[in-house]
Amino acid sequence: MTENDQSKRFNFEARKQRGESSQASLFPGQLVRSIAGRDKGQMYLVLKQEGTCLWVVDGAKRGVSSPKKKNRRHVQHCNKVAADFVAKLSGENILTIKDEDIRGDLNKLLTDSKEIDKEGEI
Secondary structure (H helix, E strand, O other), X not given: OOHHHHHHHHHHHHHHHHOXXXXXXXXXXEEXXXXXXXXXXXXXXXXXXXOOEEEEEOOXXXXXXXXXXXXXXXXXXXXXXXXXXXXXXXXXXXXXXXXXXXXXXXXXXXXXXXXXXXXXXX
């Protein structure tokens, strides 16, 4: 084992002892991209998290009534959260959220991301 491998192993074991996870926290309403599976590249909003699984929605193929179950390791998180979607989730019945609202919130986040990318290129 090389010195670099030993260093990585030590860091992992130290994080494990402190109770830290190697994966960042994901929150309801957070934007994620699928990096594995037949939906690779698809953007979703996190509906809820159960252990290592996420329930995600996109408002087109997957709505609140039929969310997609994804392994946390199979998504890439983005540092964007749909505030309107989170406010709707905090309501009493999440099944009242419409697919159009999900698509609108998702498109708003994606449009904001593209504008930031364009500004960074100049």
